[in-house]
Amino acid sequence: QVELAESGGGxxxxxGSLRLSCAASxxxxxxxxxxxxxxxxxxxxxxxxxxxxxxxxxxxxSVKGRxxxxxxxxxxxxxxxxxxxxxEDTAVYYCWAQITxxxxxxxEYPYWGQGTQVTVSS
Numbered sequence: 680q681v682e683l684a685e686s687g688g689g690x691x692x693x694x695g696s697l698r699l700s701c702a703a704s705x706x707x708x709x710x711x712x713x714x715x716x717x718x719x720x721x722x723x724x725x726x727x728x729x730x731x732x733x734x735x736x737x738x739x740x741s742v743k744g745r746x747x748x749x750x751x752x753x754x755x756x757x758x759x760x761x762x763x764x765x766x767e768d769t770a771v772y773y774c775w776a777q778i779t780x781x782x783x784x785x786x787e788y789p790y791w792g793q794g795t796q797v798t799v800s801s
Contacts, residue, residue: 692800702755712732
């Protein structure tokens with residue numbers, strides 16, 4: 680019983696900022712890799728950013744220097760601070776996490792949030 684809940688999406692003008700947050704809840708033994716994917720209309724879902732349990736981030740090239748991913752291991756949350764947003768950033772953003780549950784400590788399984796819409800107007 681693990682749930683990822685995203686928040687923070689919305690409509691902004693180009694050049695604006697948004698902060699996305701994702702809270703994982705349930706029978707979590709450990710949250711390992713955590714990150715954000717996005718899917719724009721007519722495109723496949725792509726990885727935006729991922730962060731290790733130790734806090735080491737990786738970004739797709741199109742968002743480097745504009746997006747910052749962070750996590751709070753004590754709260755099982757991951758956030759994405761987005762600045763200088765562009766219309767090309769418009770997409771549904773999905774929280775993603777590789778999680779080991781307390782019931783099955785020998786496994787890690789990918790969990791997905793329901794998604795939050797980010798729309799950047801030009």
